[in-house]
Amino acid sequence: MPLFWIIVLLIVLGAVGYVIGRRKAMSSAGGDSRVLHSLPGYYGANVAMLTLVPALLVLAVWLVVQPMLVGNAISHLIPERVVEEVGSRDLVLGEVRRVADGLDQAVAQGALGRDEARSLSTEVTNVRDRLAEVGVALGSDVRPEVLQAAQRYRELTASANVARAFVVLLLAALGLAYAYVKTHQEFRARNSVEHGILAILLLASTIAILTTLGIVLSMLSETFRFFDLYPWQQFFFGLEWRPSFEGGSELGLIPLLWGTLYISLIALLVSVPIGLFAAVYMAEYASKRVRSVAKPMIEILAGIPTIVYGLFALITVGPLLRDYFAEPLGLGTSSSSVMTAGIVMGIMLIPFVSSLSDDIINAVPQSLRDGSYGLGATQSETVKQVILPAALPGIVGAVLLAASRAIGETMIVVLGAGAAARLSLNPFEAMTTVTVKIVGQLTGDTDFSSPEALVAFALGLTLFVITLGLNVFALFIVRKYREQYE
Known part of the structure; x- marks a missing residue:
């Protein structure tokens, strides 16, 4: 049946x-x-x-x-x-x-x-x-x-x-x-x-x-198989990423990890300030009419497929950054760059930060606001010294969610940042991330018993450990400030 x-x-x-x-x-x-x-x-x-x-x-x-x-x-x-x-x-x-x-x-x-x-x-x-x-x-x-x-x-x-x-x-x-x-x-x-x-x-x-x-x-079982075929020292500390299924590969993690963190940092620098300021405005300053329009408009960004963001990076943001910043400053001639992927990814992450921060700010008891006003504080002082510290655990959670989302993004990076694994401080150069290479190593006619295919599992486990570290760090921050404000 x-x-x-x-x-x-x-x-x-x-x-x-x-x-x-x-x-x-x-x-x-x-x-x-x-x-x-x-x-x-x-x-x-x-x-x-x-x-x-x-x-x-x-x-x-x-x-x-x-x-x-x-x-x-x-x-x-x-x-x-x-x-x-x-x-x-x-x-x-x-x-x-x-x-x-x-x-x-x-x-x-x-x-x-x-x-x-x-x-x-x-x-x-x-x-x-x-x-x-x-x-x-x-x-x-x-x-x-x-x-x-x-x-x-x-x-x-x-x-x-x-x-x-x-x-x-x-x-x-x-x-x-x-x-x-x-x-x-x-x-x-x-x-x-x-x-x-x-x-x-x-x-x-x-x-x-x-x-x-x-x-x-x-992931651990396949990662151990990989390290049986490829030295872990070269994987964790290698500075070159040149896989070749015919042999002679160099599978160094550092260039991929650098690209992942670099792009994620730019994305957070875009999304966190904009998202947090938008949340504060909608929760504390905006009228009900403005809020009823602004909040859904911001949340629409979360429903846009990542492939659309990738095309936006490829067709619009990348050429603009190349023509008005990279080429005039002599920093590059390609529309695929860390800055392109970071900015577009940051736009995608704005609703993650904004919506969650808005909800947690609205959850702060009104009595805290009334007490602050009763002591003579202005609205901006109340937001800065009372509301944001009280809402800090939720805001940290929103930022952590945005960071995890940035680290795991693939499509925007493929179309916006390219696939070059390199170490560079120039934000207008093409780079790539760990997730892009995971997809690349498992795509096509591959030999799944080779280190070039098994390295994808080691990369995936590395991302898991990074995300776990972010969670532990966030818990540390939350507990520290809870002790101070509760």
Whole structure:
């Protein structure tokens, strides 16, 4: 059964559970809701929750575990010779999944029969061309071993899908029956629902933490593989970035890190003053009419795609800076530069700083303003000496968010700053960032077992550590000023 219909059936069962649970509670109370321990809606919600939540949890775990178990089951069908040709077993399994998905799509569109898909052979059929006919593009011809593994993958996946539908729906039905039996007028349905909601919130927090941990561990494993092939001293302290998949690469981090921090600094120098001043004006000085127009206009900037900002940098800002600043001052002749990317990125970050700072300034208690005015302070003195210090934790959070956004930006840098990895203080020269090179190293026909491809994971881990450092620094600043003003 398709996943969509499983979810639909679960929703229907949950709705049915809510209705019959509520009705049974009212029936047990003789139609008088005052006799019930909880409101009638809690009884229905309890039945619906026990119907949906366990089944959805099992379904979510099943969706994560099933591909791994099926992949392990077919792994023995892939000989080491194929693994060595491709670069890693994970890449081969990824190719197997793509072929299996292509066969499923061909069967769904009627291009292949079910029996034909099971008996398909590379000796008599060009599988790549057959799948291309239904819109499935493969990078290379399908190996016989890969096709055999894909066919076995389809069989195991189909069996697992049937078992998944049976187990999930059975669990939902059992949950509905159990909750329905427990429903009576003295049952503490409200307590049960509140405990269930607390458990769901705790689970959501745990998933967020485990997701972060999983990302870090996956990055660490690939980074260690990279450092097994390339010296860490040359990576962290190297001053040259010249990758070559044919050998002889120099993969020094310093030029990329310099470009990242340089562009981010210029972006923050543009966005933080403008965004903060705009927030102070809208929160403390602007009338309601002006605020109702100005705030949405500023927030529109956050909805513009980064590719549009990149084109703006490439077509407008870059040529202007080149013609009116770089060339007259003898600092460069290219429209791609650190200054171009930094200014445009700063414009993009203005709403991040402005909106968050505006909200946190408005959250400062009015009593602080009244006390300041009562002591004879002017409005500007109140803003400077009372409101901004009180709002500092939120403002630091806004600046941190803007800094993290700047460090992770790619498209504006590609179109506005170029792709040159160099060390220079000239803001009108082309440079690049860590994120741009991560994309570059993983794009195209690359050998994922080579240091030139694995270096992307080391670069990603470096960005994670930088962002973590920014968070720690922000917490230090916040705690320092909280002790002073609270």
